[in-house]
Amino acid sequence: MAHQFPALTSEQKKELSEIAQRIVANGKGILAADESVGTMGNRLQRIKVENTEENRRQFREMLFTVDNSINQSIGGVILFHETLYQKDSQGKLFRNILKEKGIVVGIKLDQGGAPLAGTNKETTIQGLDGLSERCAQYKKDGADFGKWRAVLRIDNHCPSNLAIQENANALACYASICQQNGLVPIVEPEVLPDGDHDMEHCQYVTEKVLAAVYKALNDHHVYLEGTLLKPNMVTAGHACTKKYMPEQVAMATVTALHRTVPAAVPGICFLSGGMSEEDATLNLNAINLCPLPKPWKLSFSYGRALQASALAAWGGKAANKRATQEAFMKRAVANCQAAKGQYVHSGSSGAASTQSLFTASYTY
């Protein structure tokens, strides 16, 4: 406790910190394209496309081969294991295509949830076994960051003390191992939006969860400047009857982060959860216009909120390539603007009118 055995050298720290900053520089965010085979199955089924490896490859190819200007909005892409080794139709590795665009390649590292016995259906996350060796291999194969998603839910007696501590601890172990292998860990403690709780309750839970996460990261000697956080925004539960404006979501979210996330963390890239593409962008924009001090970059790490329109435009047909790529590019650019607080969607009057909608933070 009182003695220090440095986990990382100065050079290792410098490398990690530079990677992290590159991913979130200038309003850039992350495309989360790491849907597992099962999850891709859900997505493809909705557009009536068969869930084959080739179809998954084709869709990812559409996204990764867009015009180079995508690198103004996208700083990093998270891949699923299979995708890290796939190629485009000319035989070029996806990871090289992305790197040549100046985009940092990331890899999903967790291996899904496992139940916590004695709890109200809560889970922890597996994937620590052999993680160091896997990280070393992924680093050789071109990845520079990792992602690990822990899940907490709000319900009766949830999240419990055990769920919070156990998930925070697993996240910290994963983060430490990543850094030992030159990978920047994205730390994702998602508090699910399922339920009828109000936004205030989500804020309370998010604060408790994040406080536990950062204590665990400190206990595990994780170098914060070489990490990124991927949290939920603070929102009401899906079944909550009360409606909130983006400015309220923004204030509650930034207040929660303000109270728990040390300034050393270079960037916070929100997950989109079940939000529509437009809501995810509007909320991110309001977050960046929030009058509280924001010492970290506030950006995005979106899956569905970047891909939904593109997926629908594609419909499994190669002929729809242009429409697919345009749909994706449009969302990427919109979210990059939102990450700078500059998004103006049709019908709104821009930043000036929204400023007055922010209530003072002591009411949160």
Add this chain to the structure above:
Amino acid sequence: MPHSYPALSAEQKKELSDIALRIVAPGKGILAADESVGSMAKRLSQIGVENTEENRRLYRQVLFSADDRVKKCIGGVIFFHETLYQKDDSGVPFVRTIQDKGIVVGIKVDKGVVPLAGTDGETTTQGLDGLSERCAQYKKDGADFAKWRCVLKISERTPSALAILENANVLARYASICQQNGIVPIVEPEILPDGDHDLKRCQYVTEKVLAAVYKALSDHHVYLEGTLLKPNMVTPGHACPIKYSPEEIAMATVTALRRTVPPAVPGVTFLSGGQSEEEASLNLNAINRCPLPRPWALTFSYGRALQASALNAWRGQQDNAEAATEEFIKRAEVNGLAAQGKYEGSGEDGGAAAQSLYIANHAY
């Protein structure tokens, strides 16, 4: 765990947050004039003055009779219990004199350290019994903030896990009770500079201690926006043979804070420990010029570093009172500048040359 029973109403939060911001308004810091009777004995014996209540009153009068020049550099004064009820020569209570200058009145509320059995000479701090009633009374008597000092030390086996945990917990209990009574708690986890450890070791320990403090504050539902932190600067031990520049001290200090102190905390008011008046000012100045982003105010809460020259000039003689007061005003103004990074030093080379002395923070 998942249920929120709000500790404070929106009005209570606003009051606390406003008080905290007033104390650390730009260019302002705190005069720690809360020396206990025992501590005053040491100070007065050094200038050959008897430790009587009258002499302590006369000495504090020297400080509190400072003219309006202190309004722009002193945001708060910490009182000892006895002093809170003392008056100046014309019968005006000290509390009123300070308040009339627009300075916030604070009160020391801890009751000193007690040993932790089974440790290597470590301590915790007492004073929780009846604290709520005492705070309520102090609030009526004019105090709007309080201070509680915990002490940790660095040696072969310290600080131990118990010392860190116990002191963090007692600080969080004290903070919670203060806020219930409309009093802003200054949280002071001092790591003593005694020893021969180097700068890195102090930084490591400071990070561990502060992480534990903020976890405890979160666990106890303390409203961070209505608190202040009073930490040690990160420095080498007094007996360390290596000498460090103010820039190195600044970099190590700000790095440690960035990794542990949430941005919601409005201000960090450093203690001066054993530093000389000039050292304390130069270090504070370097801290405020440090190139790392700093989301909280970084200012002073100095005892000896504001009073040493004044005490020496006074020497118990009423004829010296005015000259002594001048000495105090001088240090107050210097530290007010240092809190903005505008102190040019007592004649040596100023800011420009020093900027280049900041080493990149991945070395910390």
